[in-house]
Amino acid sequence: MRPETKSLALHLGLLALLVIAQFVISPFHHGNLSRIMVLAVFAMGYNVLFGYVGLLSLGHALFFSAGMYGMGLAMQHLGVSALAAIAVGILSAFVLSAVVGAVALRTTGVAFMIVTLMLAQAGYLAILYFGTYTRGDEGFVIQPEFRTIAGLDLTDPTVRYFAAFLVLAVCLLLTLRLVHSSFGRVLVAIRENEERARMLGYDVFRHKLIAVVISGTLSGTAGAVYGLLFGYVGATFATVQYSILPLLWVLLGGAGTVIGPFIGTLFMFYLIDFSSGLTSAYMVVAGVVLVLLTLFAPQGLAGEVKRRLLPWLP
Template sequence: MTARILWTHVGALAALLAAHVLLPAYHHGNLARIMVLAIYATGYNIAFGYTGLLSLGHALFFGAGLYAAGLTAYYTGLPGWLALLAGPVAGGAVALALGSFALRTAGVAFMIVTLMFAQAFHLAILYLGRWTRGDEGLVIARASRQLFGLDLADGSVRFLVAWALFALTMVAALIIARSGLGRVMVAMRENEERSRMLGYDPYMTKLIALGLSGAMSGLAGGAYALLFGYVGASLASVQYSILPLLYVLLGGAGTVLGPLIGTVAMFYLIDLASNVTDAHQLVTGAALVLLILFAPRGILGSIRDRFARWIP
């Protein structure tokens, strides 16, 4: 790994950490949320950006993590770290299970198969309303949101935990992207047939990528449940499958930092647009169209194309 790659990413993490002391309270809180969502986007990017698996069902993995962690914290007295761990475990397991047969399909069929499973999961949450309270959801008591004695409802703790989890995910993504596995993943995206002839197993590579992607998405879901104390069906709706796709495309698919940049951009696009006008969706929509017209490879992707080809 070259020094400038290393320092770019260490620098990004350091900047996020510096934001902890520098940002005003409101933006501090926002950034904690953004980092959790960026974990999700990073996970999505592993499947979509690197491996070329366009899924419309990642809300299933995010939701699995959300409910695994949330229901554990809500119904059992198990310690917080176990509930948090349940997130990536559930997300990863569900992704492997789904992938084991969904990966028999590719392209548009894969989009629909993943979409359908996520929809079925969303409906199941509503159907099992006796335990999940469906769309209304559950509030997780503050007492159940402790991690090694730290109160996750506290602003500083929340930010630092979100940062740590994001750092972990980002470093993992960087390592994957630079590893042999990462190169095979990209080879799948670019030309599956040729990599098969070179002796790689496309099915296994894609399954591993989807599993990792699902685990990261589940981690984000679990972190959301515990850090923000709310679990509800709307967080597992089809919108939440589209969101990470949007974040990743906006930031730059197949870049390590792109998902974070895309999440920040989308979050503040909505936040600032609603300061300008009542018709804030108009501003958001127009901004999306303009962004993609002038940076069709996403923000970081376009920068990479034009100025810095070394960005991973």
């Protein structure tokens, strides 16, 4: 069996397990898994840039919040439907990621990291400055009666679960297709040796810019969907914390693997949930576990599986 066929079967198997989980898990885990699936899309977007191009960004909260606020403001102030608002959110993230990419890619290394961080902070401050429309730190709630698509009530737990699942499935399979494409292989070549890729005739800047746009658009999609499904849009999602979290999820799950972001998001979510039930200093427990994983599984959970058992894992 070809590696591409094996990897497709593996990822379809994961999606099948998520469908089955809807019918067997408790309401508590049901709600958690809905959030995890959407946040995993955010991590997938980050992984495209960090895992496959090798660019460390500290500004992805900007794209997540762009999608969220693009969706939320369109519904709150323009009165557009939920589906059209999702499209506005995705378009906002697409345009913003193109602008950020064009600016930030003029730098390299640590400078790229700092520029993305500063641009994300500028986005956060803009949300606070235009508090008349964004409600600043307080944020705003999207009323349940507006959270419907094609007659489906997104406040219903089952509908919300399958909406999150649909977004995850589409983004997962698109990412898998990207990785197996010639474009994806060029991104890996740039990650491994940028100068050699340039010497072979590839337009490195163009490939990086497209990767930033894809990464930002995926992250913005997650933001728009998260805001709609859970009914809240707030400045918290534009803070530095939401630029660090996808990095942690990707590192834990395995950078440069398609399935890694989902595994890392799932693991981190339940690690914090479990440790918070043991002690109020739950972040210390989570920190110790993260350090141990970094020491003994430096390539992440899926990365170690790839290294030891499944070398064909994309």
